[in-house]
Amino acid sequence: MTDNIAKLKEHLPRQCWTDDPDIIAPWLVEWRDKYQGQTPIMLMPGSTEDVVQCVNLCRENELKIVPQGGNTGLVGGQIPQGEVLLSTRRLNKIRDINPVTNALVVESGATLQSVQDSAESVNRKFPLSLASEGSCTIGGNLSTNAGGVHVLKYGTTKDLVFGVEAVLANGDVYNGLTSLRKDNTGYDLSRLFLGAEGTLGIITAASLKLSPRPGHIQRVMVGLRSVADALKLLDHCRSGDSLAMFEVIPKIGLDLVTTYIPGQSNPFVQDHAWYVLMDWEVETEAEGQSLAETKLADALDRSLIEDAVIAQNGTQAAELLALREHMSAAQKHSxxxxxxxxxxxxxxxxxxxxxxxxxxxxxxxxxxxxxxxxxxxxxxxxxxxxxxxxxxxxxxxxxxxxxxxxxxxxxxxxxxxxxxxxxGIMKREDLANRADPVKMALLRQIKSALDPTNLMNPRVMI
Ligand SMILES: Cc1cc2nc3c(=O)[nH]c(=O)nc-3n(C[C@H](O)[C@H](O)[C@H](O)COP(=O)(O)OP(=O)(O)OC[C@H]3O[C@@H](n4cnc5c(N)ncnc54)[C@H](O)[C@@H]3O)c2cc1C
CATH class of the missing domain: 3.30.70.2740 (Alpha-Beta Plaits)
Incomplete structure (x- = not known):
């Protein structure tokens, strides 16, 4: 092992690796502290060509690879247990933005937040939205098929991508960076890498689908009695395809946030058993206020909700969303x-x-x-x-x-x-025990076809 690692150091450009334990340490612990890892070296390629070189050297020296983006994954898949850690964070360039094709081509180590900001700079929206967006990367989002708060309207990450560029276990580069909405020329190979959790190759770039930017986002929060009422409210509040977010928080969750996270307070006078946070995407503020007032007054009349707060401006909207976004952090204190x-x-x-x-x-x-x-x-x-x-x-x-x-x-x-x-690692056994055997067999066949020596994230998923 030591000799093999020495060969990596010898052949890779100096800026492409570190074995400094202090630099590596933060990347070996998962956000919830559930998984702690170890690695002899962290590779930090800065281009697709660097990734090819890293993969070829690892394969030739029989070293397994764990890819990592922002290290916000919640099932342990990005934490190496002795494997080489390949960080994509230096691969962070926006390669192209085209408001005509509505495609944004970005390297996989760019943060989700930077992609959202780039889309906004051309008056477009990249609708994936997670509480971890300041740290998580596009490569991680694609590899986990991240969901977030806008799936209701826009779908999961799989629905937001035209195609990917990925370095395969044999060192080949698959180039699926297209902006075509129609392309029926065989299997959709890019899709194989979406949700693959780094087991089939390393995503180095992606062509992402941008959406029109709504003129106004109308946010409201309501208090209600039960989840059954929340479901009725969901149906009641749909208006065309404008309902973009519908998040539920139980009383205990809001109590944890307001107790443990500084600056957070309950916007309601009285407690409620459940709360729902909603967004409508509309063209104007007046349209948003009118839609919210009409829908919520009707919901009150029908006793679907007990109380409601309608955000009057961006600051209030951000304060309401913060209550939801702090849910995970607040639970650490319980x-x-x-x-x-x-x-x-x-x-x-x-x-x-x-x-x-x-x-x-x-x-x-x-x-x-x-x-x-x-x-x-x-x-x-x-x-x-x-x-x-x-x-x-x-x-x-x-x-x-x-x-x-x-x-x-x-x-x-x-x-x-x-x-x-x-x-990841967390549910690997559960998947094996519970999934349809035909599905498991297909997953294993695909893995061995693309990665016959189990080079890529070998302990994850299957
Ligand atoms: C506070 C908080 C809130 C969250 N909210 C949500 C949420 O609402 N919805 C949701 O879906 N998730 C959520 N997550 C989970 C997490 O943010 C997502 O899974 C995210 O997509 C992971 O991105 P990452 O860059 O951090 O990936 P990492 O954690 O670095 O890696 C995740 C997996 O992807 C693989 N991988 C990473 N980059 C690549 C690449 N370039 N090529 C191949 N494989 C790669 C890794 O090997 C690993 O298996 C949340 C996490 C936190 C901490």
Whole structure:
């Protein structure tokens, strides 16, 4: 191993690698501290050609590669356990923006935020939006098929990309950087890399689809009694395709944010069992205010909601969104937390909450279910916080019991055990145990066709 690493250092340009433990250390710990890793070297290619050289040298020296973008992934897939860590963060150039084709070509290590800003500079919108957008990279977004708060209107990352450029395990470069909306010339190869979590190759660039920029975003937050009412509200609030965000927060979630995150306060006079945060994308502020007032007055009349706050300006809109965006950070203060990211067919979500809350409380009495997230597209982050005053390690030792129980319910309701975070290391065993055997066989055949020596992210997904 030491000799092989020495060969990498000998052949790669000096700016393309580091073995300085202090520089590498932050990239070996995952955001939630659940996974800690190790690596003999961090590669930092600055161009597609550098990536080809890195991949060829690793293959020739029998060194496995773990690709990493912003290190915000939540299933451990970006954390090496002795493999070479390949960071894409120096690959961060915007190569082209074309407002006529509505395509933006960007290197994979650019942050999502920088892509959103570039789109805005030509009066366009790149609609992917996650609380981690300042740090996560486009390569990571594509590799996890990230979801976020706008899936309701715009779909997941898969729906926002024309094609990718990727370096394969054999060192070839697949070039799918197109802006064609129609191209029926065989299998859609770019799609193979979307959601592949770095197991099939290293994405070096992508051609992304831009959307028209809405004239005004009207944000509101409502308090209501139940998730069942929230679902009725979702139907009530649709207006053409203008409803772009529909996020649900339980009382315990809002309490955690307002208690632990400085500067956050509950915008309602009274507490409510559930809250929903919504955005309509419209042309003018007057249109937004009128739509919000009409829909919410009607919802109040029908007793779908108990109270509502309509953002009057950008500052208020940002304050409301911050309450949702701080949900993950606030839960760090509630002690140990089992974190599950699931999807359920929309109409069965209230049943899911009823069944799951009862079942997890039987396994760990007094644990605190915190189910929140992208209700509009059926995706719930079903987290379970430890009982107040319980021992964190003891509670977390029940992770598998709790996740097995919730995943059984999800399977029975026809849902998915991973909505948007992916499989990584965390759910690899669950996928193998629960997925259709034909699906597993196909996944393995595709992996071995593209990466016969298991060079790319070898411990992840399959
Ligand atoms: C506060 C917070 C909020 C979040 N909210 C959401 C949310 O709403 N929706 C959502 O979907 N996710 C969310 N996430 C998860 C995370 O931000 C996404 O999964 C994101 O897409 C990961 O991007 P990254 O650049 O950090 O990837 P990393 O964490 O670096 O890597 C993730 C995976 O992609 C692989 N990978 C990274 N770059 C490449 C590449 N160029 N080529 C091949 N493989 C690569 C890695 O090997 C790993 O398997 C959140 C995370 C945090 C911390």
């Amino acid at each position: 002690g140990g937390s089992v974190k599950l990211d699931i999807t359920i067919p929309l109409d069965l979500i209230p049943n899911f909450f009823d069944i799951a809350d009862t079942a997890v409380l039987k396994i760990v009495p007094n644990c605190r279910p915190v189910g929140f997230g992208h209700l509009g597209d059926g995706n719930i982050h079903y987290n379970i916080a430890q009982p107040i005053g319980a021992d964190k390690a003891e509670f977390l030792s029940r992770w598998k019991d709790l996740s097995d129980c919730v995943f059984d319910i999800v399977d029975n309701l026809g849902g998915s055990i991973s909505a948007e975070h992916g499989i």
